[in-house]
Structure formats: structure tokens, C-alpha cells
Amino acid sequence: MKKIFFVLVLLASTSFSQTNPQFVSLRPVTAVVYTPDNNPEPHIAFLIAHRTGNSLDNIACRELAIRGFMAVCFNTRFVNNETKVRWETLALDVKVAMDFVRNKPGIEKVILLGHSGGSPLMSFYQAVAENGVSFCSGANKLIECNEKLAGLMPADGMVYPDAHPGNGVQALHGLNPSLSIVDGSVLVDPFLDPFNPDNGFNPNGASKYTEEFRDRYYQAQSRVMNKKIEEVLTLQDRIASGQHIFPDEDIVLVPFDAQAGAARLDAYDPTITETMSTEQPRKFLKNNGTIEFQIARSVALPKPMQAQVNRTFIGGVKILTTESFLSANAVLSAHAMDDIDHCSTNASTNCAIANIEAPTLIAAMGAYNHIRFQELMFEDSPAPDKDFIVIEGASHGYTPCIACEEFPGQYSNSMKNLFDYIAQWANARF
Numbered sequence: 183m184k185k186i187f188f189v190l191v192l193l194a195s196t197s198f199s200q201t202n203p204q205f206v207s208l209r210p211v212t213a214v215v216y217t218p219d220n221n222p223e224p225h226i227a228f229l230i231a232h233r234t235g236n237s238l239d240n241i242a243c244r245e246l247a248i249r250g251f252m253a254v255c256f257n258t259r260f261v262n263n264e265t266k267v268r269w270e271t272l273a274l275d276v277k278v279a280m281d282f283v284r285n286k287p288g289i290e291k292v293i294l295l296g297h298s299g300g301s302p303l304m305s306f307y308q309a310v311a312e313n314g315v316s317f318c319s320g321a322n323k324l325i326e327c328n329e330k331l332a333g334l335m336p337a338d339g340m341v342y343p344d345a346h347p348g349n350g351v352q353a354l355h356g357l358n359p360s361l362s363i364v365d366g367s368v369l370v371d372p373f374l375d376p377f378n379p380d381n382g383f384n385p386n387g388a389s390k391y392t393e394e395f396r397d398r399y400y401q402a403q404s405r406v407m408n409k410k411i412e413e414v415l416t417l418q419d420r421i422a423s424g425q426h427i428f429p430d431e432d433i434v435l436v437p438f439d440a441q442a443g444a445a446r447l448d449a450y451d452p453t454i455t456e457t458m459s460t461e462q463p464r465k466f467l468k469n470n471g472t473i474e475f476q477i478a479r480s481v482a483l484p485k486p487m488q489a490q491v492n493r494t495f496i497g498g499v500k501i502l503t504t505e506s507f508l509s510a511n512a513v514l515s516a517h518a519m520d521d522i523d524h525c526s527t528n529a530s531t532n533c534a535i536a537n538i539e540a541p542t543l544i545a546a547m548g549a550y551n552h553i554r555f556q557e558l559m560f561e562d563s564p565a566p567d568k569d570f571i572v573i574e575g576a577s578h579g580y581t582p583c584i585a586c587e588e589f590p591g592q593y594s595n596s597m598k599n600l601f602d603y604i605a606q607w608a609n610a611r612f
Contacts, residue, residue, distance in 0.1 A: 203243070211278045213256035214238045216247035223288035226612050227252040229279050229337070232300045233272055233349070233510070233529075234264050241580060242295055242343070245597070249605040254283050258303075265501055269306075269349075269509035269529045270318065270327040273334060276307040280335055291612040293339040296531070298578065301345030304337075305534035311336035313537055318528045324411065325509040327528065338612060340540050340565075341604055344547040344578055347555045348530035350513030351522060353500070358438040358445035358492055359402035368493065374402050376447060377489045388484040389450035396447060396454065400518035410436065411512050418504050434507040436500040444492040448551045449485050456519045458482070460557045465571040466548075467603060469595045478572035481586040482549050535559045541567040543607050545600060547576035549583035549593070569607060573600045 204215045218224065228246050231237050236257055243253035258275040260267045276294070283292055296304030309317050310327070311334035318327035346352055360374035376399065377383045382391040391399075414434055420426045438445065448454045455461075459479040466474045491497035502511055514526040525533040532555075535542070542565040546556040553572060560570035575593020577583045580600055582593035 205238075206282070208256070208278050208282055210259035211256050211275050212238065212261075213254050213279060213282070214243065216243040216253040216255065218247050218250050221250045224250055224252045225288055225290040226293065226608055227254060227283045227286065227289045227291070228293050228295050228341070229276065229283060229304075230255045230295045230297070230300065231258060231276065231279070231303060232298065233258060233267060233269075233303045234260050234262060235299060236261055237300070240297075241597075242297065242601070245601040246295075246604070249601060251605070251608070252283070252286065252289060254279055264510075265503060265506055267506040267510045269506075269527075270325060270331070272303055273307045273310055273327075273331050276303065277334055280307075280337070284335065291338040293341055293608060293612070294337040295341045295343065296345055297343045298346055299349065301342050301531045302348045302529045302534065304340065305342075305345075305531045305538060306528055307334060308337055308340060308540060309534035309537045310334055312539060317534075317537055322523075322526055324415075324512055324514070324527055325505065337540060339608065340535075340538060340542045341607075342531075342535075342542070342544045342556070342559070343580065343600060343604070344550060344552055344576075345531050345544065345556055345559060346552050347522075347532050347559075348513065348524065348527065349510045350527040350529055351524070351532075353436070353439055353511045354403055354407050354513055354515060354518050354522070355446050356439045356444070357403045357406050359399065359406045361438040361493065363437065374399060376445060376450065377492075383450060383486075383489075384484075385486050385489070387486065388452060389447075389486070390453070391447050391451050396456070396519075397517075399447060400520070401516070403518040404515040404521075407512065407518075408514060411508070411514065414504055414507055414512070418508070421504065431503045431505055434502045434504055436502060436507070436511070438492060438498055439500050444488040444498065446551070449488055452480060452482050452484055455554070457551050457554050459553055460572070461554065462557070464557065465569075466574060467571050467599050468574050469593055469599070471595070471599060473571070478546070478548060478553060480549060480551060480553050481575060481583065482551055483583075483586055532559055532562060536562040536564065538563065539565050541565060541611050542569070543604065544568070544570045545603065546570075546572045547578055547580065547596075548572050548574045549576055549586050549596075550578040552578075567611070571603065573603075576600060
């Protein structure tokens with residue numbers, strides 16, 4: 183095992199603080215600008231957003247301002263409204279924030295930070311900015327972009343703390359293919375039921391699904407998603423030809439696709455290597471600040487209680503429209519893990535990163551289930567300057583996974599280590 187004795191410290195041993203974030207309205211974007219109190223004119227700015235989440239008080243803005251950067255946290259026009267999302271227009275919201283920060287005094291470099299649902303958003307913007315609208319159009323796309331996205335100004339760098347592969351892939355992995363609705367009743371296929379003890383489910387602890395079951399389950403997930411896509415495309419064609427009740431769109435219900443990921447096998451079996459660990463030895467940032475090269479495995483705990491959510495309406499049904507489904511919540515595939523057509527959707531982090539050459543940092547959280555996905559992003563990235571690291575014990579929201587600790591304080595520095603590393607990476611390049 184190769185080890186690097188490398189302790190992260192704040193640059194120049196200068197302690198910044200951030201006490202006065204400024205709200206700005208940039209229609210249709212709302213934003214909050216965070217600047218360090220002791221560095222009134224930083225030369226690097228970070229842009230931070232999520233496709234629908236409220237990012238105005240995102241913890242990354244505070245942590246980056248403390249480390250001497252300007253950080254602009256903004257909300258898109260679809261904040262808290264997944265049903266109304268029109269994915270391709272989201273790049274225009276990033277453009278508004280980009281134009282704003284490029285005109286701030288002293289700002290020389292801009293970095294896009296995409297966390298979770300912000301990762302497909304920021305990577306989509308950058309891929310279009312670097313490659314033009316040809317990236318997001320073509321017969322292979324479920325929904326195409328148009329010339330409104332021409333001429334986007336690219337960022338100088340990309341940072342992905344716990345990126346996920348895209349909204350469509352997340353939806354694909356959330357589908358429970360064992361459930362169907364026939365004549366108003368729910369039918370369960372026990373052969374595919376992830377909550378069937380015969381398939382490896384443990385309601386009281388960690389489940390253990392065989393490779394054979396997982397492979398069968400992933401293929402079935404793809405069949406269910408592809409069938410839904412076909413149904414919605416047919417509905418869209420009927421609308422376009424004037425044969426439907428409404429001339430524009432209609433509601434699309436996606437049952438048994440819990441937003442909490444209640445049908446994801448890795449929520450119950452934390453040993454699943456296709457999501458929970460790297461394939462190769464990678465940089466692993468330990469709690470004490472040192473870096474080792476090792477196979478990085480998630481320490482996330484199983485969540486057997488989530489099984490109760492999957493068949494409910496509130497937690498297990500997505501309420502979308504034809505366009506919000508096709509543009510942001512669907513992806514074509516033959517196998518939910520090994521054979522995904524990432525570029526069939528524009529809401530794909532994997533597809534976008536494979537077309538981005540700006541300096542790229544990917545940081546996986548060591549107590550969550552995106553580790554292998556992010557390793558694949560790193561492998562597919564054509565950026566001449568790219569970095570990948572796993573943060574020991576960090577939850578999806580950067581904070582320590584206290585429930586995962588074997589002793590108190592085992593992962594206490596996860597958030598500090600992450601943002602110290604991001605700060606060092608940015609200052610070394612820009």
C-alpha cells in the first residue's frame with residue numbers, strides 16, 4: 183500500500199471568515215454571494231447550484247468563503263419543482279450566474295462546483311460551453327437542446343464533490359421492477375422482489391444479494407424504464423399531432439421509484455462493489471489528513487427501514503410531465519449498471535464529463551454509494567489535468583457519518599479535509 187504523508191493546511195496559514203452573505207436577484211436566478219471578510223477581492227469564484235434544490239445556504243459556499251474564495255450559491259428557476267423541470271433550459275440559469283460573476287471586480291477564474299444533483303447540471307453547462315449545441319442535440323437524444331444554448335462561456339475548472347451519474351440513472355436505479363399495477367392492484371414478482379428474504383433481503387440488518395440476483399434485477403430495471411420511455415414518447419407524439427386532450431404536455435406518474443432510493447440494492451447490501459468501492463487503488467484522504475493509495479470502500483450502513491417507503495404514494499411515486507420525465511428523469515439502457523446509454527439524456531454527468539477538458543477534481547464521499555460511479559467519471563474524463571480522491575467517512579452532505587464510526591471522532595475531519603483539499607487544488611492551478 184502506497185502512502186503519501188501529506189497533511190492539508192489552509193493556505194498561507196491565513197484564517198478567513200464569512201459573516202455577511204449578500205442576496206442578489208438575477209431573474210430567473212436568485213443568488214447569495216459569499217465573500218471572505220479578510221479578502222475583499224478574491225480572484226477565484228465558485229458557482230454552486232442544484233437543479234431543483236435550494237442552494238442559497240449551501241454549506242460549500244460558507245466553507246469556500248472561509249478559505250478565501252468568492253462563492254455564489256444560486257437557485258434555478260425550478261427550485262423545489264421537479265415536475266416543471268425543463269432540463270435543457272437549466273444551462274441558461276447557469277449562464278446568468280456565470281455572466282454575473284465574470285463581471286465581479288477582481289474575479290479572474292470561475293470554477294463550477296457540482297454536488298449531487300448539481301453535478302449533471304454543472305457538467306451539462308460546461309460540456310455545451312466547450313463543444314457547442316452539437317453536444318446536446320441529435321437523434322440519439324430523448325430531448326434535444328436548441329440554439330438558445332449557443333455561445334456559453336466555459337468555466338476555468340470543475341469540482342465534483344460526491345457527483346452522481348445523472349438524474350435518469352438515479353431514477354433507473356430507484357425503480358423496483360418486481361412491482362406492477364394490474365386492474366388496480368399491485369402485483370409482486372417474488373423472483374425480482376428485493377425485499378424477499380429468498381433473494382437475500384434482511385429486514386433487521388445488512389442484506390446480501392447474489393451476483394446472479396443483482397444481474398437479473400438490473401436487467402429488469404432497464405426493461406421497466408425502457409417501457410416507460412416508450413409509453414411517454416408515444417404520448418408525446420400524440421400531443422404533437424394534435425390527437426391528445428392537451429396541446430402541450432400531460433402528467434406522467436412513475437410508481438415504485440422512491441426518491442429516497444428505496445429500491446436501490448446498495449441501500450440494503452453495502453458490499454455491492456458495482457457502486458460501493460473503487461476497482462483500482464485510488465487516493466484516499468484519511469481523517470488525519472494523510473493520503474494513501476488503496477481500494478476505497480464505502481462505510482455506509484444498510485437502511486432496511488427504507489423498504490417501507492417503496493410502495494407508498496408520498497415516498498414512492500414521482501409526479502412528472504412528459505418533458506420533465508424525458509428531459510431529466512429518463513435514460514435508455516440494457517442493464518442498469520453495465521450497459522447504460524448515458525448520452526441518450528442531457529441530464530447525464532457521465533456523458534458530459536467525457537466531453538469536458540477543463541481541469542477537473544472529483545471527490546467521492548467515503549460513506550455513500552457513489553464511489554464507483556465517480557471512479558468511472560474520472561476514467562472517462564479527457565481532461566489533461568484531472569484528480570480523483572475519496573474522503574474517509576464523509577456522508578453525502580460532507581459531514582462525518584457518525585453512525586458509521588467504530589469509535590467517537592473517527593471521521594470528525596471529513597468536511598474540513600474535503601474543503602481544504604478543494605482549496606489547495608484550486609489555488610495550485612488558478
